[in-house]
Amino acid sequence: MAGSTTALAQEEAGTLHEQIVNKLRGVLLNGELADGARIPEALLCLRFGISRTPLREALKVLAAEGFVELRPNRGSIVAPIDPVEVAHLFEMKGAIEHMIGRLAAVRATGEDVARIEQAHGELALHPDPAAYTALNQEFHRALAAATHNPVLLQTYDNLQKRVLRLRFVVNENPQRVLESFGEHEGIMVAFRARARLDLAERLEEHNRLTGEAVRRALKGENA
Amino acid sequence: MAGSTTALAQEEAGTLHEQIVNKLRGVLLNGELADGARIPEALLCLRFGISRTPLREALKVLAAEGFVELRPNRGSIVAPIDPVEVAHLFEMKGAIEHMIGRLAAVRATGEDVARIEQAHGELALHPDPAAYTALNQEFHRALAAATHNPVLLQTYDNLQKRVLRLRFVVNENPQRVLESFGEHEGIMVAFRARARLDLAERLEEHNRLTGEAVRRALKGENA
DNA sequence: GGACGATTTTTTGCATTCAAAAATGATCCG
DNA sequence: CGGATCATTTTTGAATGCAAAAAATCGTCC
Structure with a gap:
């Protein structure tokens, strides 16, 4: 019964960036950050207690998944619902x-x-x-x-x-x-x-x- | 005729990590790195003339795409063809x-x-x-x-x-x-x-x- | 009073650095 | 001679540092 049955479980093991991908996706899914809102890296780093490196790795993955929009030099935003x-x-x-x-x-x-x-x-x-x-x-x-x-x-x-x-x-x-x-x-x-x-x-x-x-x-x- | 028609084009613009995602995917698609082979970060950094940060960001994305397998603390390998x-x-x-x-x-x-x-x-x-x-x-x-x-x-x-x-x-x-x-x-x-x-x-x-x-x-x- | 522009502040992108983990190899013992 | 143990080197994961870009602030001028 180890935990890979639930799709949305926020696994606690594995690499840091992976945890962050799940946690951050959870945040987005819960609507804590509104559509199109800027994603404040510093704030989330504080919240998750990590540095920017793994957070940014997570952002790239979430961008590939379509949850986040990366605007070069202008920060990431929550992908707007079109x-x-x-x-x-x-x-x-x-x-x-x-x-x-x-x-x-x-x-x-x-x-x-x-x-x-x-x-x-x-x-x-x-x-x-x-x-x-x-x-x-x-x-x-x-x-x-x-x-x-x-x-x-x-x-x-x-x-x-x-x-x-x-x-x-x-x-x-x-x-x-x-x-x-x-x-x-x-x-x-x-x-x-x-x-x-x-x-x-x-x-x-x-x-x-x-x-x-x-x-x-x-x-x-x-x- | 600007280049977004071709799927596999290795775009040269955009953020560094994005370029690397495409270039590295190209390397994998060309079979330059065999299945299951370890991906030497240092070597690829040298080859692309970048530091490890953007390379590792790219690896995370490629892992999400299924091209790369990330083994925590044991390096990344080219996803084996099963x-x-x-x-x-x-x-x-x-x-x-x-x-x-x-x-x-x-x-x-x-x-x-x-x-x-x-x-x-x-x-x-x-x-x-x-x-x-x-x-x-x-x-x-x-x-x-x-x-x-x-x-x-x-x-x-x-x-x-x-x-x-x-x-x-x-x-x-x-x-x-x-x-x-x-x-x-x-x-x-x-x-x-x-x-x-x-x-x-x-x-x-x-x-x-x-x-x-x-x-x-x-x-x-x-x- | 409002718009424009320069300066400061913040944020971003990437390189570098550092600690921890794994791979490698040398040494010792059976 | 073979295998196990321990030191060394290499590689990984993540934090920090730094330069460039964007945003915000403020003063000035019209």
Whole structure:
């Protein structure tokens, strides 16, 4: 049960820069630094109790991941959330969800099934948006993991993390949370039946609908 | 004609660490450092005429991209090519190729069409494996770009670069080069007809066949 | 009163430095 | 002669230092 199951765990071992990558990503995901805000190196060094060297290494990695924007000689900023990019993120994720469905239906082991069923079950017990986000992540990540394709899982994780920054705007919406759970029910039906294409299409569609909800929410915010 | 069209161009502008990321990736792609070989920081610093700081920043980024393996306190090594991972890479790329087909068929502009046609045409004139690799990259990248989805393009580029390390083992095979061109012909037919699903399936299949050729070649090498 | 420009301050990018860890090699003992 | 132990060298990881660039501050002039 050593800790590599949870995607967002802030591992405490390993090299310093790696820790910082995770911690800093956590900060960004929690919205502690607003979109487009400058990232004050000195401040974060103080906060994490490290020097600038590992922090800057972490910034480069996060820039490559798309969380941070590096402006030469002008400092780093939190990558602004661009509605157009959000659409592109979900579109890309759609392709992955489709493949997750096709593969997970065939490759899921007993363990995978257990994890997926459990996440789904817990989700049913927690209709409150607060718990929902984490459990929802777990559910979908368990499905992704059931493909047993690490490359896919890594790509999925990266996109998912980028999308996660938007949860504030959409998980407040209990309407959508309910709808989403309904879609999960359908997903589980297809999964239990090991119906590859059905599962693939349901996952892709679920992703599409979530994307649209996010886009609507973003539009509302910007109004 | 300023240089952001070519994916693998080693841009000369920008921050130092960025240049190094590209240069070093070039070194790795060219196979100058063998799989699993240790990456001598001091040597590369000398070669690039920089200090260790930007080099190490670049290493972190390349590690995140999957080209380099960072072993805490034990130095970095060129990420070894694992046949299983290669299979996973191609599987993942399949999902993307499928989506590229679906989107490019619909979204390709006149410019896109021109670029794609040109790459395809030049490819016909250069059946020699040497020129083939670069032109083939250009052809497929032009298709990816025709989706007009930067997130997809970036993901595609990353996977493609990782796969590119394997070109030595497969592009030597003139048999496969010819087959591949035949598949390209079919792809162009579907593309010109703007047949979404046909194009998608042809691209996915082409990717699958390339993957199998690579796997076969790898097996042969390892024998 | 406000805009422009010079000067100070801060921040950034990279090189250098330093401590700790690992690799290497020499010595000693069985 | 082989293997284990310990000193030496090399390499790594991170902090610090320094020059250049950008931002902020302030004074001056219109």
